[in-house]
Amino acid sequence: AQSVAQPEDQVNVAEGNPLTVKCTYSVSGNPYLFWYVQYPNRGLQFLLKYITGDNLVKGSYGFEAEFNKSQTSFHLKKPSALVSDSALYFCAVRPPNTGGFKTIFGAGTRLFVKA
Amino acid sequence: DSGVTQTPKHLITATGQRVTLRCSPRSGDLSVYWYQQSLDQGLQFLIQYYNGEERAKGNILERFSAQQFPDLHSELNLSSLELGDSALYFCASSVELAGDTQYFGPGTRLTVL
Numbered sequence: 001a002q003s004v005a006q007p008e009d010q011v012n013v014a015e016g017n018p019l020t021v022k023c024t025y026s027v028s029g030n031p032y033l034f035w036y037v038q039y040p041n042r043g044l045q046f047l048l049k050y051i052t053g054d055n056l057v058k059g060s061y062g063f064e065a066e067f068n069k070s071q072t073s074f075h076l077k078k079p080s081a082l083v084s085d086s087a088l089y090f091c092a093v094r095p096p097n098t099g100g101f102k103t104i105f106g107a108g109t110r111l112f113v114k115a
Numbered sequence: 116d117s118g119v120t121q122t123p124k125h126l127i128t129a130t131g132q133r134v135t136l137r138c139s140p141r142s143g144d145l146s147v148y149w150y151q152q153s154l155d156q157g158l159q160f161l162i163q164y165y166n167g168e169e170r171a172k173g174n175i176l177e178r179f180s181a182q183q184f185p186d187l188h189s190e191l192n193l194s195s196l197e198l199g200d201s202a203l204y205f206c207a208s209s210v211e212l213a214g215d216t217q218y219f220g221p222g223t224r225l226t227v228l
Binding site: 046 | 157158160163216217219
């Protein structure tokens with residue numbers, strides 16, 4: 001079965017430190033990969049996506065993600081965390097060639113950045 | 116602001132009732148998606164419409180239905196409501212049928228008492 005895993009419910013990091021939010025997936029073929037962020041009482045906002053090409057993708061707010069095909073992972077990273085980065089982060093996978101499509105979202109990882 | 120609007124913001128109703136949630140996609144977007152977000156189930160894809168036609172179905176209950184109108188706005192109808200239907204319901208839109216980036220609305224918080 002196709003799935004997306006975010007193995008950490010919560011990630012705590014100090015402001016100024018690098019952060020990583022992990023995502024692995026189990027989807028056949030070459031899926032599209034996404035990260036979205038959700039701030040309290042708001043809808044999800046697109047951060048970045050990987051379709052093809054360079055394995056390191058740069059996105060909004062200084063975030064980047066590294067695609068690793070052999071490990072089927074798409075970890076979200078930021079070199080220096082800000083308190084304002086505290087939010088809920090979702091990894092998402094869009095299986096290829098599905099006709100219509102059903103994006104699969106991970107369960108989400110809550111990021112806490114402490115001042 | 117994503118450009119996707121949803122009404123109402125909050126809805127409180129009783130078990131057994133029926134409600135309608137409304138979504139207006141971004142200008143130019145033809146695809147509309149509905150998602151349910153609850154604490155125990157996470158974000159669940161419900162259904163997708165493209166240019167008025169249903170194109171993909173996820174974990175949508177038979178008590179739920181949706182449609183997309185000629186002006187591309189969409190409505191999600193929830194009937195015979197149960198306590199477990201209490202959740203945040205999000206609409207998202209994208210330009211294409213198999214669009215990549217989805218733009219999410221602010222959501223409708225449904226509380227069933």
